[in-house]
Amino acid sequence: MSISADILRGHTDTIILTQLMEKDSYGYEINKNVQKRTQGQYEFKEATLYTAFKRMEKSGWITAYWGEDGPGARRRYYAITQAGKDEWKRRNEEWRETRELLDALLTMEENNESD
Amino acid sequence: MSISADILRGHTDTIILTQLMEKDSYGYEINKNVQKRTQGQYEFKEATLYTAFKRMEKSGWITAYWGEDGPGARRRYYAITQAGKDEWKRRNEEWRETRELLDALLTMEENNESD
């Protein structure tokens, strides 16, 4: 994991919501997908992940249910709510803005004497 | 300020270092520049700003000195050190990586049955 996590702070919920926009899922699977999508460059710490689920359930963005008792360890599935979808949209727009802001703030300006 | 600050958490130092890469500066001026560069969309809270100076001085990335006693309130100027320049470079690269990671993580994938 090459990216220091503090930089991604605040994006945890959005990353999870993005996956729940596609389909219901559970913690372990979501984290495997994060690894896959980033080619192993990033993954959530377990505590971070499950803390986020709690937080988002409380906020009403996701709901939870236990998976059917099949083979393997029991899974707690999460589904995104309409409020969650709205929140995802808002945060996605925010990300685009943030990206532009930071691109502007992390670039050195030319020294314009005429300015 | 339209961007929720938690999203920029962890970037505070990098934003300040960027400005010190150009020239020595002081808190108030740096913050005005942030406002200018973001067209008023963002500015630091004072406590955030001065906490960051303390932190970076301690880390050896910047040094401080009092400005000449001219007109107006006294100013505490900051200069970036070589270690600070190295750190800036590292963080700038990190930002580029982060941007790509988040672009990947906040995008919904197509449902490829063939995948």
Place this chain on the structure above:
DNA sequence: CGATATACTTCATCTGTCAATGTATTTCTT
């Protein structure tokens, strides 16, 4: 003379992250 802008400082509090630890089941290896 009072308001506003400039300029810096400290402290208590809040929030998200995470190391550590624990529980439980299944599958793979030897």
Place this chain on the structure above:
DNA sequence: AAGAAATACATTGACAGATGAAGTATATCG
């Protein structure tokens, strides 16, 4: 069959960065 590894979730205490609030001080403008 025993032991290791993978799957899967949960909780707790500690830590670090951000910030509201309050304070200090000087200069300018009406």
